[in-house]
Amino acid sequence: MGSADPAADRAGVDPGAFDPESAVWVRSLTSTGSDRERAIGRLHELLLRIARRELGRRADRLRIAGPELDDLAHQAAADALLAIVEKVGQFRGDSRFTTWAYKFVIFEVSNKIGRHFWRTPSVALDAEQWEKLPDRLGFDPDDQAEWQDLLAALHRAVDEELTAHQRRIFVAIVLNGVPLDALTARIGSNRNAIYKALFDARRKLRAHLDANGYLDEHTPRRT
Amino acid sequence: MNGWPALERLLNTDPQDTGCAEAMELLHVYAELVAADGAAERRYPQVAAHLRTCGPCAEDIEGLLAAIRGDFDH
Numbered sequence: 064m065g066s067a068d069p070a071a072d073r074a075g076v077d078p079g080a081f082d083p084e085s086a087v088w089v090r091s092l093t094s095t096g097s098d099r100e101r102a103i104g105r106l107h108e109l110l111l112r113i114a115r116r117e118l119g120r121r122a123d124r125l126r127i128a129g130p131e132l133d134d135l136a137h138q139a140a141a142d143a144l145l146a147i148v149e150k151v152g153q154f155r156g157d158s159r160f161t162t163w164a165y166k167f168v169i170f171e172v173s174n175k176i177g178r179h180f181w182r183t184p185s186v187a188l189d190a191e192q193w194e195k196l197p198d199r200l201g202f203d204p205d206d207q208a209e210w211q212d213l214l215a216a217l218h219r220a221v222d223e224e225l226t227a228h229q230r231r232i233f234v235a236i237v238l239n240g241v242p243l244d245a246l247t248a249r250i251g252s253n254r255n256a257i258y259k260a261l262f263d264a265r266r267k268l269r270a271h272l273d274a275n276g277y278l279d280e281h282t283p284r285r286t
Numbered sequence: 287m288n289g290w291p292a293l294e295r296l297l298n299t300d301p302q303d304t305g306c307a308e309a310m311e312l313l314h315v316y317a318e319l320v321a322a323d324g325a326a327e328r329r330y331p332q333v334a335a336h337l338r339t340c341g342p343c344a345e346d347i348e349g350l351l352a353a354i355r356g357d358f359d360h
Contacts, residue, residue, distance in 0.1 A: 116356065117349045158314040165353040166314045169346050200296070202289030210289065237296065243342050255306035258340055262299055269297035278297075 085160035092151045103148065109161065110140040110147075110168045117172045127179060135179065139171035146171075177244030186239040188249060189231070193218055196238060213277050220271045221264075229264040232257055300339065304332035309343050317350040 081089060091102030114136040118125075122132060146167050154163055186192070193214075202210045221233055235241040236257075241249075247257050272278050309316075316333050319326035327334040337344050 113353045117353065120349060120352060121345070158318045159354075162314045162318055162350070162354050166310075166317075166346075166350055169349045169353065170310065172349065173342060173346055197289065200289035200292040206288075213293075243340075253306075254310070254342060258306045258342075262303065262305070265297055266299045269299070272297070 081156040082159060085154075085156060088160040088164075089151060089154060092148060103144065106147065106164065107140060107144050110143050110164065111136060113165050113168050114139040114143070114172055117169055118176075121172075121176065125176060125179075126183060127176075135172070135175045139168055139175050142174075143168035143171045173244050174248070177242060177246075177248040180242060180245035181249060186241060188235055188239070188241065188246075190239060191234055192238045192240075199238075199240070213272070216272060216275065216277050217268065220268050224267055224271050225264050229260050229267070232260045233264045236261060295339070300335040302332050302335040303339060304336045306336070306340060306343055309333045309336045309340070310346070313343070313347055313350060317347055317354060320347070321351060321354055 091098050118132050118136050147164050154160060221230060235246050236243060243257055247254050312333055316326050316330055337347060
């Protein structure tokens with residue numbers, strides 16, 4: 064994977080150069096007494112508003128509604144607030160303070176939705192729904208003669224080429240349709256580690272299918 | 287064989303893809319560049335490559351953009 068090198072991009076940032084609104088936020092949140100308490104109260108209101116709006120934006124894809132949705136918004140806002148107050152010293156002024164803060168609550172919304180998935184799971188974690196893969200990918204049953212050898216080769220490659228961990232991740236996400244954040248919550252990992260395992264699995268599977276001639280006919284070769 | 291585009295997306299990986307950790311670290315910076323039409327993809331091609339294939343991170347930046355654009359409207 065490539066590197067965006069954020070540290071290099073931030074070198075030389077002067078904390079005194081924050082925009083005025085961000086400077087007020089940081090000064091208030093790092094102060095003491097009533098000024099800090101008022102800032103925390105205002106920040107919580109903002110985060111709750113963003114959490115509700117974000118959950119509303121995603122609501123039609125979730126099996127959550129009403130008071131349960133609002134409860135998740137409160138949880139996300141509260142956890143984001145704690146993280147922001149703890150990390151405010153890490154704010155570098157490379158965006159508005161509120162944009163930086165909203166990022167925390169958006170991540171918490173994703174985290175809460177991932178955890179909530181297992182309250183009413185629609186799939187078993189380790190069930191292998193190979194029979195659903197053609198439909199999941201959009202292959203037409205009438206054309207089965209054209210794709211069945213390829214998907215059989217993919218099945219063999221998953222069984223024989225992937226590590227046990229890569230295989231578990233691939234089966235859960237690709238075959239069973241478990242959302243990545245839900246899998247992260249279930250196995251106590253983090254999004255980056257799961258994504259990296261799936262990335263490596265995808266690369267390995269493509270290389271194997273390519274080397275054995277399964278992709279020549281239909282897809283362009285890529286490095 | 288109309289499943290090919292989905293299979294291509296599944297199997298193709300971009301060597302520039304920076305992964306979730308760095309994309310999440312930079313998401314607030316990237317989002318403001320996108321909102322300001324500030325050449326986010328050109329400045330952070332590794333993050334752009336990641337956001338093209340990572341569903342959860344793409345969902346998060348959509349949410350962050352909606353949040354800051356709503357904020358700008360007030």
